[in-house]
Amino acid sequence: MRSSGRNSGSGNRNPRGAGGGQRGGKQKSSGRPRPEERRYDVGESSGRTGGGSGKPAGGGSRGAAARGGAKGGPKRPEGAKAGDARRGGRPQGPSRPRELDAKIEERNRARHSKPQIKLPKTFGEPEGERLQKVLARAGMGSRRACEELIDQRRVEVNGEVVTEQGLRVDPEQDEVKVDGLTVATQSYLFFALNKPAGVVSTMEDPDGRQCLGDYVTNRETRLFHVGRLDTETEGIILLTNHGELAHRLTHPRYGVRKTYLAAIQGPIPRDLGKQLKNGVRLEDGYARADHFKVVENTGKNYLVEVSLHEGRKHIVRRMLAEAGFPVDKLVRTSFGPIPLGDQKSGWLRRLTNTEVGMLMREVDL
The missing domain is CATH 3.30.70.1560 (Alpha-L RNA-binding motif)
Structure with missing residues (x-):
């Protein structure tokens, strides 16, 4: 009987001894979980455990529980993904309609855009150009030379003699004269051509014959001839882009x-x-x-x-x-007052400002 008792006692000790000796085995302890195995997540998955280990069903650890739902930490709303917390802690909601974004942008621009301030003329850009600059561009000399013309009272603007420097004029509207001759202040071109015989007095010829346009092909501005010459007639013919001057030079009323x-x-x-x-x-x-x-x-x-x-x-x-x-x-x-002189046949020359002024005076321009 003693021997059986000892055998039974030893049989009771062996499982404990075996369990303690097999620390490296795969058997899991059925007692209380170790601190690193305790569950920290709270919520829907609190009742799901894997086996008897006390770990979350998804194999979560302390680090995963701390990131996702540790007690006292931010809770994920229902339906949110685990990656949402890692991206910013707040799930991605439905995007706003584009129409709403456009209205918000338009409202912000209207709020921050400032109305344009209208300054008085004394603070804005002065109107017109300085007279000496206009004269210099028209070929009357340098600006300094044009200032001397003004000082000598040889310049008129709209019929009045200019006596002081600094006057501003509108080249498109004002009439400027030097020594009584009108100055071409606008971007007008005036040429005299010694037309050879056999040249047609047109700017283009559909039959391919030589015409006046062949002599001004390198000009960006469109020119037209003043009057005509017979095909076999030679001599001076004027080319310009000043429509009113060309009209008056050929009108019988002015008798040029x-x-x-x-x-x-x-x-x-x-x-x-x-x-x-x-x-x-x-x-x-x-x-x-x-x-x-x-x-x-x-x-x-x-x-x-x-x-x-x-x-x-x-x-x-x-x-x-x-x-x-x-x-x-x-x-x-x-x-009119423009002579052919010794200009060679087929040569084109630009009229001087004096000649342009003489032409304009001839037709009351």
Whole structure:
């Protein structure tokens, strides 16, 4: 009996001894959990444990419990993901409509945008440009030279002599004159071309013939010719972008005189000039010359000068032919106050400010 008692006692001790000796085994203790195994999370998962270890079902540890839902810490709302707490502690809610964002942005801009302050003219940009700057740009000299013109009282603005420096003018509206001649203060261009024979008096030709536009192809500003010359007639023709000046120079009301040299065959009567001045009857009415004289005579070859203010087609050729003297060659030597001079055939030159002023005075501009 003793031996059986000892055997039974030893059998009771062996499980404890075996459990204590198998610390490295896989068996888990059924007693109270160690501190590192205690559950710190509270909430829905408090009742879910894995086995008898006391750990959360998801295999959470102290660090995971502290991050997610330790007692006293922030609680995740129902339906929130675990990653929401890591990103900022607050779940992502539904985004606002774009219309609402646009209204908020518009309201903020209206709140912070300041109205534009309208300053009086004394504090704003002064109107117009300084007179000496306008004169210098028009080619009357340097600014210093233009100031001297003002000091010498040679400059007029809208009919009044300028006596002080610093006057501002509007180049588009005000009329500026120097020594009584109008200055082209705007961005106008004025050219004189010695048109060769065979050139068509148009800026473009659909048939591909040589025309006036071939001489100004490098100009950005569109130019147009003042009047016309016959294809076989040579001489001066004006090109400009000043529409009003071109209109007045060709209008019969202003009577701008044009002068021609014509080569004819003689002999001619002494009263030929008188006949032309009295008027020659043509199919479209009478045509009268303002001036006539014989420039050169070599045998039967005559070179005569004819001046008139009309601009009808082939007017000089028709007048002389009606008088009995067909024209062999015709050259226009002057247009109003602008002479051809020694300008070579086919050459283009820019008119000087003095010449532009003379043209404008000719037509009351």
